[in-house]
Amino acid sequence: MKQAIAVTWINLQSIPRRIGATLVMVVGIAGVVGVLSAMLTLTQGLAGTLMNSSSPLRAVMLSEGAHFIGVSSLSPEHIQVTETAPGVARLADEKPAVSRDVRVSVTLVGKEDGIRKGVVIRGLSPSFFEMRTDVQLTGGRMFRSGLNEAIIGEQAQRQFAGTDIGDTIDVTGHPLQIVGTFTSGGDWYESGFMMDAQTLNAARKTTSVHSLIIWLESEAAFTELNDHVMAHPTLKFQALREPDYYQRLDDAWSTMRRLLMIVGSIMAVGGLFCAFNVMYSAVSAREVEIATYKALGFGASGILVSVVVESVVVGGLGALLGTGVTWLLFQGNTVTTGGWDASVVHTMDVSLWVLVQGLVAAVGIAVLGAIIPAWRAVRLPVTEALRH
Amino acid sequence: MVRYLPIVWSALRRKPVRSVVTALSIGAAFMLFGLLKGMTLGFDAWLAEMSETRLYVQNRTLSSYGMPITYVQQVKEIEGVEMALTMNGMGGYYQDEKNTFGIPAVMEGFFQMFPEVQLPDGAEAEFWTLRTAAIPGRSLAEKYGWQVGDHIPVIGIPRVDGSTTWEFDIVAIFDTDDVSAGLQQQMIMQYEYLNQSASNTPDTIYTVWVEAAPGRANEISQRIDDHFASSTSPTSTQTERENAENQLQRIGDIEFFVNAVVGASLFTILIVTAGTMVQSMVERIPEFAVLKSFGFEIKALALITLLESFGLCLAGAILGVSAAYAAAPWVLPLLNPIVTQLPLSLTWNALGVVLLMSAICAIWPTYRLAHNSVVDGLAGR
Known part of the structure; x- marks a missing residue:
């Protein structure tokens, strides 16, 4: 455990030397999270406006x-x-x-x-x-x-x-x-x-x-x-609980949510490759360092953790940047989502919850992207790496 | 140029994992570009196909207020109007409540005015003889496995008898060309059936479709609106294309949204790719210095860098755009009812982006190369 913290700390301090590649990952994750958080803000604001309109103490009567x-x-x-x-x-x-x-x-x-x-x-x-x-x-x-x-x-x-x-x-x-x-x-x-x-x-x-x-x-x-x-x-008429009724209405507006799913998943895959790429070169750049740890008798877990933590820290920074840009662009904007005859007007609110969702997505991408490079770091043959 | 290819190829193979993964991340961006930009290009193609002589008359205040059915006859008598008919319609679903489709209800003359709806021979005559006749589009019929001769119940708007179940007999299945393929998600019914059986106000119409004399669309639109200007329901007449444009805009500002998402993702990938290029170049500074000392001019080195980034971007674009074409038939119907296939013009747009992107990615490495002396380079600085 101590080892892991030490290795991770030394590694994080070495990031400035690899600033170029790290920035690439920050921007990559920021792009993914930025688009994601903008779309989340939009769909959740819409759903919130519709669900705010309902109360379990009310019912709606409609034709069958x-x-x-x-x-x-x-x-x-x-x-x-x-x-x-x-x-x-x-x-x-x-x-x-x-x-x-x-x-x-x-x-x-x-x-x-x-x-x-x-x-x-x-x-x-x-x-x-x-x-x-x-x-x-x-x-x-x-x-x-x-x-x-x-x-x-x-x-x-x-x-x-x-x-x-x-x-x-x-x-x-x-x-x-x-x-x-x-x-x-x-x-x-x-x-x-x-x-x-x-x-x-x-x-x-x-x-x-x-x-x-x-x-x-x-x-x-x-x-x-x-x-x-x-x-x-x-x-031939029916009674509906109001929350059920508005839930159904919200489903009718689900195009936006489907778009979010599609765009979100494709961008997440792109972000995954980006994280992988950057962590892969980070491990390449640290070959000698990692081999030295090994030669000194450090365990595999410390090296593994240092790679994953670097990825998560960088990914988290990206998520903050992405959500920040979304906040700057959209916070407080009023948007109208058009139905055929009924518009829903709501105010965009880049909430803490959106930030949390963005962070979760970024951490997920960062961990997944770091697994293979981390594995490679652990398996690095000491003698060969030190020869460089 | 060809003689540089081995150098470019070996550069890309130097770190195969990095090259492949970079191409894959470019691929993800191009898949997004393909699906979203392809969809808006599809909208453009759909709009361009819209008739300029077909006019669309509706209530000026709001289309859902409707107009008296006598308007059809009155419009017919206006000079320059070659054909006029009304259409109504409803939404309905078959078995699955979540999948509503459009059911336009049409009058005689419809199939002449809308030649994009293609019927098998003899089907039209049969359609008009049976009140409950229905003609679904090819893709709708395939979705539910309907055959000619099937009798199907569809849940729609309330009927005079209080029920919401509408019985239909399928007399034919219609086809369209690719641009109008979205129409195939609908099912055509007789206007009279809807008008007499629906519980809402009968003899109220919502649209009058007009075939205007060629080249006189604007003038005839004005004439129609003037005719009804002082009546209880003033009209607003637009060409089919203007009306379609308004509909698209009302769904939401799709164009803006697509550009924002595609722009953000491409920008991100641009940074990522440029970063990869810079990194790969930094690692090969001594190699470039060797080439320089052999007498390779900076132009040649720039070309090599450009080819390398072009290769990466192109590979990614081919992957991504192919994936977009492959995924389109499943993904696009989830997003819009109009464009369900990606147009060919997408390929050219993607190629344009590839060229632009690879040029931008090559700028910084080339600049570095030009300002690096051979001695520094050989020393790996």
Whole structure:
């Protein structure tokens, strides 16, 4: 053990003599980790925004077979059956805590890129605002029902042009006035508008809604609600726990994650070869030194550890550099991920967790890349190496 | 130049492990380059193939608001419009919920307006006679093992009867050329079947496709939009290509993303390769000094260095780009529905990168050689 520490320490001090090759590995690993951490930040931010929107104390009602809200449609009969279901929490006035959820999309022009993207307008019941006390007005005033008024999420307002308080947007030929701004704890709602469900439905000339949001008495109450839904097979609708629903939505955005997997694995392989190469030449450069240790009677483990530790230290530096560059480039940037009719706006946050993931990847690459060179160092024939 | 090849070859063989591993890491970068850049090149080819006379009319505010079905007839009557029809569609899945595919619902005239959808003889007549008829693309049919004559249930949007199961009879399988191969992931159904059986608003259309008189696309687009300007649903008309460009942009800024990732990985590999080159040159300073003392000019030494880095980069590129071509049929469908094969133009792009990269890698070693005296070199300094 002492030997290993001594050999490793001497070796690390000798790095400046081999600075060129070492820098190559730092840059190599930094490139891999930099791209990886940028993509991780993007996908995890997106998933976080979607999952923030959900609570296990809420359920979502959809048409049977509808895997997302856009293809779901519920009639007044569905609403009535849901409102009388057991397990549903009560509002202050003892009415069931169920909110209609109607959504239409408008396209708005992005402030930075000038590209038109879909933004969701959600029509909700007053019960929504009674239950979601974390929804805070940050400017202007609340919309009034019966009037074509809406409030806009701060994230959406930052991203899209023509969305200041007082501006109007066109919805199916009806002008909709923006009267306030809100935050809702960094969830998906902040990427769009909210207005009164009945008012929005009047404009849509329909009484059906896309889905219902249900507040449950407890997490376990979902079973009661679900049994109630099951007891009405002719209505052909389904209840989903909100986290399950958002998990599915997140899956629909999984292209980004697949891209991360593909790009990440190819880059990791490249990084592996790079680490191998650099450690291989590091061992070549240390041949005489290593042979001397051996001649002095040092054990194999010390030499092995010194090679692997060098690789890990250098790889770790690379990971720090890579994550650092990503942080400089992207920290705090707001990005819009486009769905067809619903954008998700979130702020990039290169978190400590991303750094940890980058470090783990770098250490993995560094250890794997160092194994064969370390083995070679251990097996180095002493006499031959000393002859040089 | 040929006479230097043995020197270059022996230099690369001097440390075979290093050369092979360097080529492999270059290969990884080129695989990434191949897949991602190949995909955007594929998008470009796909866009270039788009018709300039085919126009796409949709609701100006938002396409999903739709328009009354009477718009088709009104558009037909506008001067310069040679053909007009509507299409609707839905997403659906067969057995596996995770694999949704597009099901365009089409009207008569579709196969004339879209000749890229190739049908076997007689299939069209059969398609229009059966309401539940469906024509899947070749690759979709192969994925699920569908045959002509099969009766298949597909889960789609809610129907008037409340169910979400749509029955289809496969009457034919369509083919496309390579550029439009993405279309083969879809299944064509009759507009009337969708319009009458879906529970959403019937007789609402979302697009009108127009074949405009050649060379008059812009003028006719304007005419169509003017016609509907004061109606309840004003329209926005674009050529098929403009519309496709907008769709691509809306998915996300792919071009930027690809350039960023490919740029970062190539830059990294550039540093790694240049580092390897410098190292191999430093080890051979005495050898180069010997060559110099034999009267090799600096130009010749520069050429040798260049050939060496070119050899490494080329070997890596061949490995990586071949791997990309081989992996594309599995990888690309995971990322986009349009481009599923890498275009040939990728090869030329890769070759360009190889030339640039090997030149950059040779700069520093050459500079060192030029400024090193024979005496110092022979002493290994």
